[in-house]
Amino acid sequence: MIADNLRYFEQQLLGSKARLVAVTKTHPVERLQEAYDAGARLFGENKVQEMVAKQPELPQDIEWHLIGHLQTNKVKYVAPFVHTIQSIDSLKLLQEIEKQAAKHGRVIQGLLQFHIAEEETKFGLSLAEAEEILQSAAYQAMRHVQIAGVMGVATNTTDEAQLRREFRELRGYFEQLQTRYFAQQPAFREISMGMSSDFRLALEEGSTLIRVGSAIFGARNYGVSG
Structure with a gap:
């Protein structure tokens, strides 16, 4: 089933620039291995604890993406192996990622998370806050974090017009930052937006990573194995 589902999404992505991040939260290692065997290589986790527990049990060429809110005191646990932190929402967090990545002699990719949803509970930056970070001397001195794009979580709604507006807003932020700060940096190329229910709209609006x-994997198993 997992292999069939992955094939379906890979077909949906044909002809687009987008890659698939398989979101593996709450699913056991066996199911992740099944996805790996079927060709998945980008795995997204929301919680540090879960990612740290699963990573040693699985093949080492997996590209791990942390997509949930990240507290600064937990960065050290993922710094040895995480590929991309999609949820950067403060300079303080960036500074901690820089510090921990340096300890391991690594460069960690990061996406700036923007607040695009109507819900107040979602984390994320405004454009002004993102620019303040990028203009800071602290950010400009960093050598172990590479900002590779932007990420956003749309409102949980079936209103397609609203979802499209929010995805366009995120793409607009990406384009403005690209022009102002990353014009000479081809690595700044990711727009992470779109999930199971709204990925088609996100693709139409320029997503490069769908989560x-x-x-x-089917419905999540909270506290239930198998």
Whole structure:
């Protein structure tokens, strides 16, 4: 089933620039291995603890993306192996990622998370806050974090017009930052938006990373194995 679901999404992505992040939260290692065997290589986790527990049990060429809110005191646990932290929402967090990545002689990719949803509970920056970070001397001195793009979580709604507006807003932020700060940096290329329910709209609006969990792995198992 997982292999069939992955094939379906890979077909949906044909002809687009987008890659699939298989969101693996709450799913056991066996199911992640099944996804790996079917060709998945980008795995997204929301919680540090879960990612740290699963990573040693799985093949080492997996590109791990942390997509949930990250507290600065937990960065040290993922710094040895995480590929991309999609949820950067403060200079303080960036500074900690820089510090911990330096300890391991690594460069960690990061996406700036923007607040695009109507819900107040979602984390994220405004454009002004993102620019303040990028203009800071602290950021400009960093050598172990590479900002590779932007990420956003749309409102949980079936209103397509609203979702499209929010995805366009995020793409607009990406384009403004690209022009102002990253014009000479081809590595700044990711727009992470779209999930199981709204990925088609996100693709139409220029997403390069879609984050899909339940449509690959089925319903989540909270506290239930198998």
